[in-house]
Amino acid sequence: MDDLAPDHVRAFIARTRVAEMKSRGWRVLGPGEEGSILMEGPMLASRTEVLDAPIGGVFDDLIARAMERADARDRMDARRAA
Structure with a gap:
């Protein structure tokens, strides 16, 4: 899980946009910084x-x-x- 896939992006996504990003194929990796969630999604x-x-x-x-x-x-x- 710690290896970065070359065709994926990891980013801190605002909590208010998590549902939208999940609908685009992103997945939650864990908690992020203030008001955000660490997510991974397609390039x-x-x-x-x-x-x-x-x-x-x-x-x-x-x-x-x-x-x-x-x-x-x-x-x-x-x-x-x-």
């Missing part, structure tokens, strides 16, 4: 997307914003130099 259907774009592509968004800020600074520096 997300879009597992390859999760692996290809960790955290929903947040890193791509952060990099894009950083590049925009850098480009804006370069433009300001070029205007000052002219």
